[in-house]
Amino acid sequence: MSKFRPKAAVIAGVGPGSGAAIARKLAKEGCAVGLIARSADYLSQLSGELKATKSPVAWAKADVSDAKEIKSAFEQLRQALGPIDLLIFHASAGGPFGQRLLSIDPKDFARSWAIGTLGGLLCAQAVVPEMLKKGAGAILFTGATSSVRGASISFSSSKFALRGLVQSLARELWPQGIHVAHVVIDAVIGDTGTADTPPGPEPLLDPDAMAEAYWQLAVQDRSAWTLELDLRPFGEKFFE
Numbered sequence: 001m002s003k004f005r006p007k008a009a010v011i012a013g014v015g016p017g018s019g020a021a022i023a024r025k026l027a028k029e030g031c032a033v034g035l036i037a038r039s040a041d042y043l044s045q046l047s048g049e050l051k052a053t054k055s056p057v058a059w060a061k062a063d064v065s066d067a068k069e070i071k072s073a074f075e076q077l078r079q080a081l082g083p084i085d086l087l088i089f090h091a092s093a094g095g096p097f098g099q100r101l102l103s104i105d106p107k108d109f110a111r112s113w114a115i116g117t118l119g120g121l122l123c124a125q126a127v128v129p130e131m132l133k134k135g136a137g138a139i140l141f142t143g144a145t146s147s148v149r150g151a152s153i154s155f156s157s158s159k160f161a162l163r164g165l166v167q168s169l170a171r172e173l174w175p176q177g178i179h180v181a182h183v184v185i186d187a188v189i190g191d192t193g194t195a196d197t198p199p200g201p202e203p204l205l206d207p208d209a210m211a212e213a214y215w216q217l218a219v220q221d222r223s224a225w226t227l228e229l230d231l232r233p234f235g236e237k238f239f240e
Contacts (some may be wrong), residue, residue, distance in 0.1 A: 003219050004179070006086035008056075009032035010077055012123045013091025014117075017189050018142075020046055021207035022088060022214050024053075029215060032056035034077035034084065036070075036123075038063055050083055055082055064091045064119030065111075068182055074126040083130045086218055087139045089120045092159075097152040109154045116158035119145050120165055128178065135177040138218045143167050145186040163228075179225050181217050185210075186232040203235035 004176040009031045026033050027050045035043050036059070043059035050057045058080035060073035078084060093115040099108075120141055131137030143166075146152065149157035149158055173180050189205030213231055220226060 002086075003221050004019060004138065005219055006031055006138065008032040008034065008081040008084050009086035009088065009093070009218075010036060010074070010084050010123075010127070011088045011090055012036040012070075012119070012155040013089065013142075015042070016044065016192075018185075018205075018207040019090045021088070021192065021211040025051060025208075025211035025215050026086075027053040027055040029056065032054060032081040033058075033084070034081050035059040036062050036064065036077075037075050052085075064123060064231055065114035066088075070119075070122045070126055074123075074149050078130075084127045085131060085134065085137045087123055087127045087137075088214065089123050089139070089141045091119050092142070092144070093155065094114055096151070097155060098152065098165075101153060103189060104153060109157075110163075113161065116155070117161040118166055124169060128173065131173075131178050132176055136180040137177070138161045139169070139173075140180070140217055141182050142215060143182050143184050145184060147182070147184060167227070174225065179220065179222065181215075181226050182228045183214065183217070184230040186230065203233035205233050207232060 003174045010024045011019055014023055014035045014037050023033055031048055036048060040061045047057045052137050058077050060076045062069040064070060067106060084218060093112040124139055141162060143163055144159050146156035147163040150156045165184055166180055167178035170180040187205045188202055189207055192208050210231060217226055217229060
């Protein structure tokens with residue numbers, strides 16, 4: 001069977017831990033790697049590390065919720081790396097978590113949706129046209145357990161919306177050769193090497209193992225695509 005193999009990938013919302021591990025995996029597999037985040041210092045640091053792999057690396061500072069910044073960032077990365085055929089949307093709005101309904105600031109609520117859901121839409125719009133021309137590509141969205149069960153109102157509602165966005169995009173884009181998938185993360189993400197350490201009171205996901213799972217999603221044969229992948233460590237207590 002002939003598998004899709006990406007040549008140039010962008011991680012939108014890359015950060016330490018799982019995002020960096022995915023970037024390293026992509027570079028190791030020979031992909032040109034583009035990085036988007038809000039911290040120029042971190043992007044410079046990570047791109048410097050990745051350049052040791054000999055794979056082309058470029059970065060662009062941008063807020064994923066800002067349409068103009070995202071358009072500019074992808075244009076910059078496209079000029080440096082060529083057509084983007086793999087997008088990993090890894091951005092997520094942090095807290096405040098656990099707030100009760102009457103304590104939620106509408107600005108915080110809107111920000112969570114702007115980053116976690118609108119950001120996914122904007123990034124997809126930036127790469128889909130060139131994927132359609134090739135009739136091939138992959139877009140992977142990072143979700144959370146909150147996308148299938150409520151927990152923190154602002155965060156969970158944006159993750160539910162992202163999951164709906166993924167399912168809607170899959171309906172439209174799968175028949176045109178673009179694999180759209182959603183990855184549910186249900187655990188605390190540990191450090192690299194977590195998989196080799198004795199289990200503690202809190203089961204941990206190893207970011208390198210996560211990166212391997214993302215890569216396998218990206219290169220799946222189109223005859224057996226995954227729509228949603230649920231990643232959790234073996235000691236996880238389901239939904240407790």
